Amino acid sequence: MSKYTSFPEPGDDHNPFQDPAVTQHSSNTEYATLDLYNPFDNKNGPPPPAYAATAPSAPQPVVPATTPPSRTTPTEPRNYGTSFTPQTAVNATTAELLRKQEELEKKARELERRERELDSHALGPGATRQNNWPPLPTFCPVGPCFYQDINMEISQSFQHTVSIMYYYWMFTACTLAFNLISCLSLFCVEPSGGVGLGLAILWVLLFTPCSFVCWYRPVYKAFRSDSSFNFFAFFFIFFVQVIFYVIMTIGIPGWGFSGWIVSLAALKTSVPVGVIMMLNAILFTAQAAMGVVLLKRVHSLYRQTGASFVKAQAEFATGVMSNQAVRQAAANATASAAQGAFTGAAR
CATH class of the missing domain: 1.20.120 (Four Helix Bundle (Hemerythrin (Met), subunit A))
Structure with a gap:
Protein backbone atom coordinates (compact mmCIF):
# COMPACT_ATOMS: atom_id res chain seq x y z
CA MET A 1 0.00 0.00 0.00
CA SER A 2 2.86 2.33 0.77
CA LYS A 3 4.04 2.22 -2.78
CA TYR A 4 0.88 3.98 -4.01
CA THR A 5 0.79 6.66 -1.30
CA SER A 6 3.32 8.81 0.48
CA PHE A 7 1.85 8.07 3.89
CA PRO A 8 3.61 5.33 5.83
CA GLU A 9 1.81 2.38 7.14
CA PRO A 10 0.50 2.56 10.69
CA GLY A 11 2.92 0.01 11.79
CA ASP A 12 5.97 1.84 10.55
CA ASP A 13 8.11 3.60 13.10
CA HIS A 14 8.04 7.11 11.63
CA ASN A 15 8.25 10.50 13.37
CA PRO A 16 6.30 13.23 11.52
CA PHE A 17 8.37 16.03 13.09
CA GLN A 18 11.54 14.62 11.46
CA ASP A 19 10.25 15.46 8.01
CA PRO A 20 12.94 17.37 6.03
CA ALA A 21 10.44 20.16 5.14
CA VAL A 22 9.73 20.81 8.78
CA THR A 23 13.32 20.69 9.92
CA GLN A 24 14.37 22.98 7.08
CA HIS A 25 11.70 25.56 8.00
CA SER A 26 12.65 25.51 11.63
CA SER A 27 16.30 26.19 10.83
CA ASN A 28 15.45 29.19 8.65
CA THR A 29 15.65 32.42 10.70
CA GLU A 30 13.81 34.55 8.17
CA TYR A 31 10.54 33.29 9.43
CA ALA A 32 9.23 34.29 12.86
CA THR A 33 8.50 31.61 15.39
CA LEU A 34 7.39 31.61 18.98
CA ASP A 35 10.96 30.93 20.11
CA LEU A 36 12.36 33.94 18.24
CA TYR A 37 9.79 36.70 19.10
CA ASN A 38 7.54 37.33 22.06
CA PRO A 39 5.12 40.26 21.44
CA PHE A 40 4.67 40.85 25.17
CA ASP A 41 8.40 41.19 25.81
CA ASN A 42 9.73 44.70 25.15
CA LYS A 43 13.40 43.60 25.52
CA ASN A 44 13.51 41.84 22.18
CA GLY A 45 12.86 45.07 20.26
CA PRO A 46 10.66 45.37 17.19
CA PRO A 47 9.31 42.26 15.53
CA PRO A 48 11.26 40.64 12.70
CA PRO A 49 10.43 41.74 9.16
CA ALA A 50 8.76 38.51 8.34
CA TYR A 51 6.53 38.72 11.41
CA ALA A 52 5.77 42.36 10.75
CA ALA A 53 4.79 41.57 7.20
CA THR A 54 2.62 38.68 8.14
CA ALA A 55 1.31 40.01 11.43
CA PRO A 56 -2.39 40.81 11.31
CA SER A 57 -3.54 44.35 11.97
CA ALA A 58 -4.61 45.19 15.48
CA PRO A 59 -8.34 44.71 15.96
CA GLN A 60 -10.45 47.86 16.38
CA PRO A 61 -11.79 48.34 19.87
CA VAL A 62 -15.35 47.24 20.04
CA VAL A 63 -17.57 50.00 21.33
CA PRO A 64 -20.56 48.56 23.14
CA ALA A 65 -23.83 49.68 21.67
CA THR A 66 -25.75 52.04 23.87
CA THR A 67 -28.98 50.53 24.99
CA PRO A 68 -31.93 52.67 26.05
CA PRO A 69 -32.33 52.94 29.77
CA SER A 70 -34.78 50.56 31.18
CA ARG A 71 -38.13 52.09 32.15
CA THR A 72 -38.54 52.38 35.82
CA THR A 73 -42.18 53.38 35.59
CA PRO A 74 -44.75 50.65 35.07
CA THR A 75 -46.51 50.46 31.75
CA GLU A 76 -49.88 50.09 33.41
CA PRO A 77 -51.71 53.18 34.68
CA ARG A 78 -51.25 53.97 38.30
CA ASN A 79 -54.16 53.45 40.59
CA TYR A 80 -54.88 56.47 42.74
CA GLY A 81 -58.04 55.15 44.31
CA THR A 82 -60.26 55.02 41.21
CA SER A 83 -60.43 52.16 38.80
CA PHE A 84 -59.78 53.01 35.16
CA THR A 85 -62.10 51.01 32.98
CA PRO A 86 -63.04 51.26 29.31
CA GLN A 87 -66.46 52.55 30.37
CA THR A 88 -64.76 55.47 32.14
CA ALA A 89 -62.85 56.31 28.96
CA VAL A 90 -66.07 56.21 26.94
CA ASN A 91 -67.81 58.52 29.41
CA ALA A 92 -64.91 60.98 29.29
CA THR A 93 -64.96 60.99 25.50
CA THR A 94 -68.72 61.54 25.46
CA ALA A 95 -68.45 64.46 27.87
CA GLU A 96 -65.72 66.02 25.73
CA LEU A 97 -67.86 65.67 22.59
CA LEU A 98 -70.86 67.21 24.33
CA ARG A 99 -68.74 70.14 25.49
CA LYS A 100 -67.42 70.74 21.97
CA GLN A 101 -70.94 70.50 20.57
CA GLU A 102 -72.15 73.11 23.05
CA GLU A 103 -69.30 75.43 22.09
CA LEU A 104 -70.12 75.03 18.40
CA GLU A 105 -73.79 75.77 19.02
CA LYS A 106 -72.87 78.87 21.00
CA LYS A 107 -70.62 80.08 18.19
CA ALA A 108 -73.38 79.40 15.65
CA ARG A 109 -75.83 81.51 17.67
CA GLU A 110 -73.28 84.31 17.93
CA LEU A 111 -72.66 84.23 14.18
CA GLU A 112 -76.39 84.31 13.53
CA ARG A 113 -76.76 87.32 15.83
CA ARG A 114 -73.93 89.16 14.09
CA GLU A 115 -75.44 88.38 10.72
CA ARG A 116 -78.74 89.88 11.80
CA GLU A 117 -76.90 92.93 13.13
CA LEU A 118 -75.23 93.40 9.77
CA ASP A 119 -78.58 93.04 8.06
CA SER A 120 -80.12 95.63 10.36
CA HIS A 121 -77.24 98.07 9.73
CA ALA A 122 -77.61 97.50 6.00
CA LEU A 123 -81.19 98.75 6.22
CA GLY A 124 -79.95 102.21 7.14
CA PRO A 125 -80.89 104.54 9.99
CA GLY A 126 -84.18 105.54 8.42
CA ALA A 127 -85.45 102.00 7.98
CA THR A 128 -88.01 100.62 10.40
CA ARG A 129 -88.17 97.08 11.70
CA GLN A 130 -91.38 95.12 11.61
CA ASN A 131 -92.92 94.61 15.04
CA ASN A 132 -92.89 91.02 16.27
CA TRP A 133 -94.32 91.18 19.80
CA PRO A 134 -96.80 89.99 20.94
CA PRO A 135 -96.67 87.06 18.51
CA LEU A 136 -100.24 87.17 17.25
CA PRO A 137 -101.66 84.97 14.48
CA THR A 138 -102.04 86.42 11.02
CA PHE A 139 -105.85 86.32 11.10
CA CYS A 140 -105.93 88.55 14.21
CA PRO A 141 -107.12 92.08 13.35
CA VAL A 142 -104.62 93.59 15.81
CA GLY A 143 -100.94 93.34 14.91
CA PRO A 144 -97.82 93.27 17.10
CA CYS A 145 -97.02 96.46 18.98
CA PHE A 146 -93.29 96.15 19.74
CA TYR A 147 -90.11 94.89 18.19
CA GLN A 148 -88.11 92.63 20.49
CA ASP A 149 -85.02 90.53 19.79
CA ILE A 150 -82.84 89.96 22.82
CA ASN A 151 -80.12 88.10 20.92
CA MET A 152 -79.65 90.91 18.42
CA GLU A 153 -80.38 94.15 20.28
CA ILE A 154 -78.96 93.35 23.73
CA SER A 155 -75.26 93.01 24.43
CA PHE A 316 -85.05 113.44 29.28
CA ALA A 317 -84.47 116.99 28.04
CA THR A 318 -83.25 115.74 24.68
CA GLY A 319 -86.19 113.38 24.33
CA VAL A 320 -88.72 116.04 25.24
CA MET A 321 -87.30 118.62 22.86
CA SER A 322 -87.05 116.09 20.03
CA ASN A 323 -90.79 115.38 20.28
CA GLN A 324 -92.69 117.14 17.51
CA ALA A 325 -95.80 117.72 19.61
CA VAL A 326 -93.82 119.22 22.47
CA ARG A 327 -91.91 121.51 20.14
CA GLN A 328 -95.14 122.65 18.48
CA ALA A 329 -96.76 123.35 21.85
CA ALA A 330 -93.68 125.29 22.99
CA ALA A 331 -93.67 127.32 19.78
CA ASN A 332 -97.37 128.14 20.18
CA ALA A 333 -96.89 129.17 23.80
CA THR A 334 -93.93 131.37 22.87
CA ALA A 335 -95.89 133.00 20.05
CA SER A 336 -98.89 133.64 22.31
CA ALA A 337 -96.68 135.15 24.99
CA ALA A 338 -94.94 137.39 22.48
CA GLN A 339 -98.23 138.49 20.96
CA GLY A 340 -99.67 139.29 24.40
CA ALA A 341 -96.59 141.29 25.30
CA PHE A 342 -96.74 143.23 22.03
CA THR A 343 -100.44 143.98 22.47
CA GLY A 344 -99.89 145.20 26.04
CA ALA A 345 -97.04 147.44 24.93
CA ALA A 346 -99.17 148.94 22.13
CA ARG A 347 -101.91 149.91 24.55
Whole structure:
Protein backbone atom coordinates (compact mmCIF):
# COMPACT_ATOMS: atom_id res chain seq x y z
CA MET A 1 0.00 0.00 0.00
CA SER A 2 2.86 2.33 0.77
CA LYS A 3 4.04 2.22 -2.78
CA TYR A 4 0.88 3.98 -4.01
CA THR A 5 0.79 6.66 -1.30
CA SER A 6 3.32 8.81 0.48
CA PHE A 7 1.85 8.07 3.89
CA PRO A 8 3.61 5.33 5.83
CA GLU A 9 1.81 2.38 7.14
CA PRO A 10 0.50 2.56 10.69
CA GLY A 11 2.92 0.01 11.79
CA ASP A 12 5.97 1.84 10.55
CA ASP A 13 8.11 3.60 13.10
CA HIS A 14 8.04 7.11 11.63
CA ASN A 15 8.25 10.50 13.37
CA PRO A 16 6.30 13.23 11.52
CA PHE A 17 8.37 16.03 13.09
CA GLN A 18 11.54 14.62 11.46
CA ASP A 19 10.25 15.46 8.01
CA PRO A 20 12.94 17.37 6.03
CA ALA A 21 10.44 20.16 5.14
CA VAL A 22 9.73 20.81 8.78
CA THR A 23 13.32 20.69 9.92
CA GLN A 24 14.37 22.98 7.08
CA HIS A 25 11.70 25.56 8.00
CA SER A 26 12.65 25.51 11.63
CA SER A 27 16.30 26.19 10.83
CA ASN A 28 15.45 29.19 8.65
CA THR A 29 15.65 32.42 10.70
CA GLU A 30 13.81 34.55 8.17
CA TYR A 31 10.54 33.29 9.43
CA ALA A 32 9.23 34.29 12.86
CA THR A 33 8.50 31.61 15.39
CA LEU A 34 7.39 31.61 18.98
CA ASP A 35 10.96 30.93 20.11
CA LEU A 36 12.36 33.94 18.24
CA TYR A 37 9.79 36.70 19.10
CA ASN A 38 7.54 37.33 22.06
CA PRO A 39 5.12 40.26 21.44
CA PHE A 40 4.67 40.85 25.17
CA ASP A 41 8.40 41.19 25.81
CA ASN A 42 9.73 44.70 25.15
CA LYS A 43 13.40 43.60 25.52
CA ASN A 44 13.51 41.84 22.18
CA GLY A 45 12.86 45.07 20.26
CA PRO A 46 10.66 45.37 17.19
CA PRO A 47 9.31 42.26 15.53
CA PRO A 48 11.26 40.64 12.70
CA PRO A 49 10.43 41.74 9.16
CA ALA A 50 8.76 38.51 8.34
CA TYR A 51 6.53 38.72 11.41
CA ALA A 52 5.77 42.36 10.75
CA ALA A 53 4.79 41.57 7.20
CA THR A 54 2.62 38.68 8.14
CA ALA A 55 1.31 40.01 11.43
CA PRO A 56 -2.39 40.81 11.31
CA SER A 57 -3.54 44.35 11.97
CA ALA A 58 -4.61 45.19 15.48
CA PRO A 59 -8.34 44.71 15.96
CA GLN A 60 -10.45 47.86 16.38
CA PRO A 61 -11.79 48.34 19.87
CA VAL A 62 -15.35 47.24 20.04
CA VAL A 63 -17.57 50.00 21.33
CA PRO A 64 -20.56 48.56 23.14
CA ALA A 65 -23.83 49.68 21.67
CA THR A 66 -25.75 52.04 23.87
CA THR A 67 -28.98 50.53 24.99
CA PRO A 68 -31.93 52.67 26.05
CA PRO A 69 -32.33 52.94 29.77
CA SER A 70 -34.78 50.56 31.18
CA ARG A 71 -38.13 52.09 32.15
CA THR A 72 -38.54 52.38 35.82
CA THR A 73 -42.18 53.38 35.59
CA PRO A 74 -44.75 50.65 35.07
CA THR A 75 -46.51 50.46 31.75
CA GLU A 76 -49.88 50.09 33.41
CA PRO A 77 -51.71 53.18 34.68
CA ARG A 78 -51.25 53.97 38.30
CA ASN A 79 -54.16 53.45 40.59
CA TYR A 80 -54.88 56.47 42.74
CA GLY A 81 -58.04 55.15 44.31
CA THR A 82 -60.26 55.02 41.21
CA SER A 83 -60.43 52.16 38.80
CA PHE A 84 -59.78 53.01 35.16
CA THR A 85 -62.10 51.01 32.98
CA PRO A 86 -63.04 51.26 29.31
CA GLN A 87 -66.46 52.55 30.37
CA THR A 88 -64.76 55.47 32.14
CA ALA A 89 -62.85 56.31 28.96
CA VAL A 90 -66.07 56.21 26.94
CA ASN A 91 -67.81 58.52 29.41
CA ALA A 92 -64.91 60.98 29.29
CA THR A 93 -64.96 60.99 25.50
CA THR A 94 -68.72 61.54 25.46
CA ALA A 95 -68.45 64.46 27.87
CA GLU A 96 -65.72 66.02 25.73
CA LEU A 97 -67.86 65.67 22.59
CA LEU A 98 -70.86 67.21 24.33
CA ARG A 99 -68.74 70.14 25.49
CA LYS A 100 -67.42 70.74 21.97
CA GLN A 101 -70.94 70.50 20.57
CA GLU A 102 -72.15 73.11 23.05
CA GLU A 103 -69.30 75.43 22.09
CA LEU A 104 -70.12 75.03 18.40
CA GLU A 105 -73.79 75.77 19.02
CA LYS A 106 -72.87 78.87 21.00
CA LYS A 107 -70.62 80.08 18.19
CA ALA A 108 -73.38 79.40 15.65
CA ARG A 109 -75.83 81.51 17.67
CA GLU A 110 -73.28 84.31 17.93
CA LEU A 111 -72.66 84.23 14.18
CA GLU A 112 -76.39 84.31 13.53
CA ARG A 113 -76.76 87.32 15.83
CA ARG A 114 -73.93 89.16 14.09
CA GLU A 115 -75.44 88.38 10.72
CA ARG A 116 -78.74 89.88 11.80
CA GLU A 117 -76.90 92.93 13.13
CA LEU A 118 -75.23 93.40 9.77
CA ASP A 119 -78.58 93.04 8.06
CA SER A 120 -80.12 95.63 10.36
CA HIS A 121 -77.24 98.07 9.73
CA ALA A 122 -77.61 97.50 6.00
CA LEU A 123 -81.19 98.75 6.22
CA GLY A 124 -79.95 102.21 7.14
CA PRO A 125 -80.89 104.54 9.99
CA GLY A 126 -84.18 105.54 8.42
CA ALA A 127 -85.45 102.00 7.98
CA THR A 128 -88.01 100.62 10.40
CA ARG A 129 -88.17 97.08 11.70
CA GLN A 130 -91.38 95.12 11.61
CA ASN A 131 -92.92 94.61 15.04
CA ASN A 132 -92.89 91.02 16.27
CA TRP A 133 -94.32 91.18 19.80
CA PRO A 134 -96.80 89.99 20.94
CA PRO A 135 -96.67 87.06 18.51
CA LEU A 136 -100.24 87.17 17.25
CA PRO A 137 -101.66 84.97 14.48
CA THR A 138 -102.04 86.42 11.02
CA PHE A 139 -105.85 86.32 11.10
CA CYS A 140 -105.93 88.55 14.21
CA PRO A 141 -107.12 92.08 13.35
CA VAL A 142 -104.62 93.59 15.81
CA GLY A 143 -100.94 93.34 14.91
CA PRO A 144 -97.82 93.27 17.10
CA CYS A 145 -97.02 96.46 18.98
CA PHE A 146 -93.29 96.15 19.74
CA TYR A 147 -90.11 94.89 18.19
CA GLN A 148 -88.11 92.63 20.49
CA ASP A 149 -85.02 90.53 19.79
CA ILE A 150 -82.84 89.96 22.82
CA ASN A 151 -80.12 88.10 20.92
CA MET A 152 -79.65 90.91 18.42
CA GLU A 153 -80.38 94.15 20.28
CA ILE A 154 -78.96 93.35 23.73
CA SER A 155 -75.26 93.01 24.43
CA GLN A 156 -74.13 89.48 25.13
CA SER A 157 -73.09 90.33 28.70
CA PHE A 158 -76.66 91.49 29.53
CA GLN A 159 -78.70 88.99 27.52
CA HIS A 160 -79.06 86.60 30.45
CA THR A 161 -80.41 89.31 32.75
CA VAL A 162 -82.89 90.64 30.20
CA SER A 163 -84.10 87.09 29.46
CA ILE A 164 -84.66 86.51 33.19
CA MET A 165 -86.68 89.73 33.41
CA TYR A 166 -88.80 88.61 30.48
CA TYR A 167 -89.47 85.20 32.06
CA TYR A 168 -90.22 86.94 35.35
CA TRP A 169 -92.86 89.08 33.65
CA MET A 170 -94.42 85.92 32.20
CA PHE A 171 -94.38 84.35 35.68
CA THR A 172 -96.18 87.36 37.18
CA ALA A 173 -98.81 87.22 34.42
CA CYS A 174 -99.43 83.51 35.08
CA THR A 175 -99.62 84.16 38.83
CA LEU A 176 -102.28 86.83 38.32
CA ALA A 177 -104.23 84.44 36.08
CA PHE A 178 -104.05 81.76 38.77
CA ASN A 179 -105.17 84.38 41.29
CA LEU A 180 -108.29 84.91 39.19
CA ILE A 181 -108.98 81.15 39.31
CA SER A 182 -108.49 81.13 43.09
CA CYS A 183 -110.90 84.02 43.61
CA LEU A 184 -113.42 82.35 41.31
CA SER A 185 -113.24 79.13 43.34
CA LEU A 186 -113.75 81.13 46.53
CA PHE A 187 -116.73 82.88 44.96
CA CYS A 188 -118.28 79.47 44.14
CA VAL A 189 -118.30 78.40 47.81
CA GLU A 190 -118.82 81.86 49.28
CA PRO A 191 -121.00 84.16 47.08
CA SER A 192 -120.28 87.13 49.31
CA GLY A 193 -116.78 87.33 47.80
CA GLY A 194 -117.94 88.93 44.55
CA VAL A 195 -115.94 92.07 45.17
CA GLY A 196 -112.71 90.09 45.39
CA LEU A 197 -113.54 88.31 42.13
CA GLY A 198 -114.19 91.60 40.35
CA LEU A 199 -110.93 93.09 41.61
CA ALA A 200 -109.04 89.94 40.58
CA ILE A 201 -110.32 90.40 37.02
CA LEU A 202 -109.27 94.05 37.15
CA TRP A 203 -105.76 93.16 38.41
CA VAL A 204 -105.09 90.59 35.72
CA LEU A 205 -106.28 92.97 33.00
CA LEU A 206 -104.41 95.95 34.42
CA PHE A 207 -101.12 94.61 35.73
CA THR A 208 -100.30 92.26 32.84
CA PRO A 209 -99.99 94.86 30.04
CA CYS A 210 -98.96 97.73 32.31
CA SER A 211 -96.10 95.77 33.86
CA PHE A 212 -94.78 94.93 30.40
CA VAL A 213 -94.94 98.53 29.20
CA CYS A 214 -93.99 100.29 32.44
CA TRP A 215 -91.05 98.27 33.77
CA TYR A 216 -90.06 95.52 31.34
CA ARG A 217 -89.74 97.73 28.27
CA PRO A 218 -87.73 100.39 30.17
CA VAL A 219 -85.22 97.81 31.41
CA TYR A 220 -85.05 96.33 27.91
CA LYS A 221 -84.32 99.72 26.35
CA ALA A 222 -81.93 100.60 29.17
CA PHE A 223 -79.70 97.62 28.44
CA ARG A 224 -80.16 98.03 24.69
CA SER A 225 -78.96 101.63 24.43
CA ASP A 226 -77.38 102.20 27.86
CA SER A 227 -80.09 104.71 28.72
CA SER A 228 -79.87 106.29 32.17
CA PHE A 229 -83.41 107.64 31.93
CA ASN A 230 -84.85 104.18 31.30
CA PHE A 231 -82.85 102.79 34.21
CA PHE A 232 -84.37 105.33 36.60
CA ALA A 233 -87.85 104.78 35.18
CA PHE A 234 -87.46 101.05 35.76
CA PHE A 235 -86.20 101.47 39.33
CA PHE A 236 -89.11 103.69 40.34
CA ILE A 237 -91.90 101.69 38.70
CA PHE A 238 -90.51 98.26 39.59
CA PHE A 239 -90.06 99.29 43.23
CA VAL A 240 -93.74 100.25 43.38
CA GLN A 241 -94.58 96.94 41.69
CA VAL A 242 -92.64 95.00 44.33
CA ILE A 243 -94.64 96.77 47.06
CA PHE A 244 -97.82 95.59 45.33
CA TYR A 245 -96.40 92.07 45.26
CA VAL A 246 -95.89 92.21 49.02
CA ILE A 247 -99.51 93.33 49.46
CA MET A 248 -100.61 90.45 47.24
CA THR A 249 -98.64 88.06 49.44
CA ILE A 250 -100.28 89.34 52.60
CA GLY A 251 -103.75 88.87 51.09
CA ILE A 252 -105.93 91.60 52.62
CA PRO A 253 -109.61 90.47 52.49
CA GLY A 254 -111.67 92.21 49.84
CA TRP A 255 -108.68 93.31 47.75
CA GLY A 256 -108.86 90.50 45.21
CA PHE A 257 -105.55 88.87 46.19
CA SER A 258 -105.31 85.24 47.31
CA GLY A 259 -102.66 85.88 49.93
CA TRP A 260 -101.97 84.16 53.24
CA ILE A 261 -104.71 85.86 55.27
CA VAL A 262 -107.48 85.08 52.77
CA SER A 263 -106.13 81.56 52.19
CA LEU A 264 -106.08 80.65 55.88
CA ALA A 265 -109.59 82.04 56.26
CA ALA A 266 -110.80 80.02 53.25
CA LEU A 267 -109.68 76.76 54.91
CA LYS A 268 -112.54 77.14 57.40
CA THR A 269 -115.06 77.37 54.57
CA SER A 270 -113.69 74.74 52.15
CA VAL A 271 -110.48 72.79 52.44
CA PRO A 272 -109.95 72.30 48.65
CA VAL A 273 -110.52 76.00 47.98
CA GLY A 274 -108.21 76.90 50.84
CA VAL A 275 -105.47 74.64 49.41
CA ILE A 276 -105.81 76.28 45.99
CA MET A 277 -105.55 79.74 47.52
CA MET A 278 -102.56 78.71 49.63
CA LEU A 279 -100.78 77.59 46.45
CA ASN A 280 -101.51 81.02 45.05
CA ALA A 281 -100.13 82.60 48.23
CA ILE A 282 -96.91 80.60 47.78
CA LEU A 283 -96.64 81.91 44.21
CA PHE A 284 -97.15 85.47 45.43
CA THR A 285 -94.40 84.96 48.03
CA ALA A 286 -91.97 83.66 45.42
CA GLN A 287 -92.94 86.53 43.14
CA ALA A 288 -92.15 89.15 45.79
CA ALA A 289 -88.84 87.49 46.75
CA MET A 290 -87.73 87.22 43.13
CA GLY A 291 -88.69 90.86 42.56
CA VAL A 292 -86.36 92.01 45.35
CA VAL A 293 -83.50 89.87 44.02
CA LEU A 294 -83.93 91.10 40.44
CA LEU A 295 -84.16 94.72 41.54
CA LYS A 296 -80.85 94.35 43.36
CA ARG A 297 -79.26 92.59 40.38
CA VAL A 298 -80.29 95.24 37.87
CA HIS A 299 -79.04 97.94 40.22
CA SER A 300 -75.61 96.26 40.40
CA LEU A 301 -75.44 96.10 36.60
CA TYR A 302 -76.57 99.72 36.42
CA ARG A 303 -73.56 100.75 38.48
CA GLN A 304 -71.29 98.95 35.99
CA THR A 305 -72.70 100.71 32.92
CA GLY A 306 -71.67 104.20 34.02
CA ALA A 307 -75.21 105.60 34.04
CA SER A 308 -76.02 108.56 36.31
CA PHE A 309 -78.81 110.92 37.24
CA VAL A 310 -77.19 113.75 35.27
CA LYS A 311 -77.26 111.63 32.12
CA ALA A 312 -80.88 110.76 32.83
CA GLN A 313 -81.78 114.47 33.01
CA ALA A 314 -79.94 115.17 29.76
CA GLU A 315 -81.69 112.29 28.01
CA PHE A 316 -85.05 113.44 29.28
CA ALA A 317 -84.47 116.99 28.04
CA THR A 318 -83.25 115.74 24.68
CA GLY A 319 -86.19 113.38 24.33
CA VAL A 320 -88.72 116.04 25.24
CA MET A 321 -87.30 118.62 22.86
CA SER A 322 -87.05 116.09 20.03
CA ASN A 323 -90.79 115.38 20.28
CA GLN A 324 -92.69 117.14 17.51
CA ALA A 325 -95.80 117.72 19.61
CA VAL A 326 -93.82 119.22 22.47
CA ARG A 327 -91.91 121.51 20.14
CA GLN A 328 -95.14 122.65 18.48
CA ALA A 329 -96.76 123.35 21.85
CA ALA A 330 -93.68 125.29 22.99
CA ALA A 331 -93.67 127.32 19.78
CA ASN A 332 -97.37 128.14 20.18
CA ALA A 333 -96.89 129.17 23.80
CA THR A 334 -93.93 131.37 22.87
CA ALA A 335 -95.89 133.00 20.05
CA SER A 336 -98.89 133.64 22.31
CA ALA A 337 -96.68 135.15 24.99
CA ALA A 338 -94.94 137.39 22.48
CA GLN A 339 -98.23 138.49 20.96
CA GLY A 340 -99.67 139.29 24.40
CA ALA A 341 -96.59 141.29 25.30
CA PHE A 342 -96.74 143.23 22.03
CA THR A 343 -100.44 143.98 22.47
CA GLY A 344 -99.89 145.20 26.04
CA ALA A 345 -97.04 147.44 24.93
CA ALA A 346 -99.17 148.94 22.13
CA ARG A 347 -101.91 149.91 24.55
